[in-house]
Amino acid sequence: MSSPEPPTEPCAPDDPTWSTQPTYSNLGEIRAHLLPSKACRLRTPGSLSTNPQPLPPPLPKKILTRTQSLPTRRTLHPSSIQVQPPRRPFLGSHSVDKSQAAVGPACLPAELTFGLADAPLGLSLRDLHSPEAVHTALAARQLQGLRTIYARLRARLMGGHPGPCHPGHSFRLLDSSPCAESGDALYYRVVRAHEDAWHILVAKVPKPGADVPHPWGLELQASLSPHFNLQGLCGLVPEGTLPGAPWRGAVALAAEVPERTVAQWLAEACTQPPEEFVWAVALLLLQLSAALKFLEAWGAALVELRPENLLLVAPRGCATTGPPRLLLTDFGRVCLQPPGPPGSPGPHAPQLGSLLRALLSLAAPSTTPLAAGLELLAAQLTRLRPSASRTRGALQALLWPGPELRGRGAPLGPWLRALGPWLRVRRGLLVLRLAERAAGGEAPSLEDWLCCEYLAEATESSMGQALALLWD
Numbered sequence: 001m002s003s004p005e006p007p008t009e010p011c012a013p014d015d016p017t018w019s020t021q022p023t024y025s026n027l028g029e030i031r032a033h034l035l036p037s038k039a040c041r042l043r044t045p046g047s048l049s050t051n052p053q054p055l056p057p058p059l060p061k062k063i064l065t066r067t068q069s070l071p072t073r074r075t076l077h078p079s080s081i082q083v084q085p086p087r088r089p090f091l092g093s094h095s096v097d098k099s100q101a102a103v104g105p106a107c108l109p110a111e112l113t114f115g116l117a118d119a120p121l122g123l124s125l126r127d128l129h130s131p132e133a134v135h136t137a138l139a140a141r142q143l144q145g146l147r148t149i150y151a152r153l154r155a156r157l158m159g160g161h162p163g164p165c166h167p168g169h170s171f172r173l174l175d176s177s178p179c180a181e182s183g184d185a186l187y188y189r190v191v192r193a194h195e196d197a198w199h200i201l202v203a204k205v206p207k208p209g210a211d212v213p214h215p216w217g218l219e220l221q222a223s224l225s226p227h228f229n230l231q232g233l234c235g236l237v238p239e240g241t242l243p244g245a246p247w248r249g250a251v252a253l254a255a256e257v258p259e260r261t262v263a264q265w266l267a268e269a270c271t272q273p274p275e276e277f278v279w280a281v282a283l284l285l286l287q288l289s290a291a292l293k294f295l296e297a298w299g300a301a302l303v304e305l306r307p308e309n310l311l312l313v314a315p316r317g318c319a320t321t322g323p324p325r326l327l328l329t330d331f332g333r334v335c336l337q338p339p340g341p342p343g344s345p346g347p348h349a350p351q352l353g354s355l356l357r358a359l360l361s362l363a364a365p366s367t368t369p370l371a372a373g374l375e376l377l378a379a380q381l382t383r384l385r386p387s388a389s390r391t392r393g394a395l396q397a398l399l400w401p402g403p404e405l406r407g408r409g410a411p412l413g414p415w416l417r418a419l420g421p422w423l424r425v426r427r428g429l430l431v432l433r434l435a436e437r438a439a440g441g442e443a444p445s446l447e448d449w450l451c452c453e454y455l456a457e458a459t460e461s462s463m464g465q466a467l468a469l470l471w472d
Contacts (some may be wrong), residue, residue, distance in 0.1 A: 269360055305348065315446045
């Protein structure tokens, strides 16, 4: 026989644990008191009890199941208790409790990342104690942000290009009179439609008696990728496509609708205050030098540069107030000019010098540093004959350093040493200004984009070369 099981110790009333379902025994005992007493056997003399009529045995105990509405208790075994690790302090903001107050710098993480939208600064906590490291990281972030802004503004300004014409396109003439007139062509607005898409283009109609364009120049214009300051062609309007058109034969289609020429703009702009007129002239020449730089890189040069063949159009996605967009259109007088070695004379320098002097003579004399710098540049274009790329760099340096321009005879060394800090400060100020305008709902102007382009690509070396050209 197996030995009886050892008796279990009764649980205390306040013990919160049960191994099985709880058992209630008070009901059987109460019913036992209510039943009549029965005869029982006589107890032996050695009995411990003196009660002649002991109570009968209680009724069987009933097991009651607890309702689901009552809370249940579970035995908390040591293996089921989850030990949570102690809370770690947020070391990045130095919000530590008293127990962590004595933690030294050796216990801090090696890298500190910031919640930026694109990329962390890449600074460690030890670098924060070095102003040079912080300035270098901030300067790199400013330059990266400026290049991103420049790329987005360029996509906005160059967006919506209609692309080449296809045989399935249909055309319709909008106006019977030209919308603009240049030195050698008339421009008529034309709608090109294909299914649900349509674009407003211009038909470039040569003037009667104008010189026959050079075929190589027209092929070059048609093969050029879209450039901000070069007139791009989309194709031809076949002869007989537009009944009642005031021209004969096939004519070229251009993407941008011109408003006026530089010659027409000068008749109105020369009445402005001298400071505003000189600033607008510098911005137009900057765009012209960018177009000529592109031509020189392709081995082409203009035979004659005339203001009546420079068109002005409204830039896309920009504020209505501000400088217009310049387009170089005179590809009929383009000659082959292979690019020479670095430092060779530029083919357009003499024409740019003559054009700049003619423009400055139309306004009242100005004593601003920019006007003095433009007069100096006109003299250097005739004497040194720099390339269009160097001329563009000199115009950029004249425009945006502003009153910090160096005068003739002053030492160049201190100015060159200040170029790096000036670039970093100017980039930060431009980003802040663009952010303020964007917060106010203002669209950036063409001048903002030109300044952004310059500061995104300028270096201390390129600025030094521009200053050397101006004050050599």
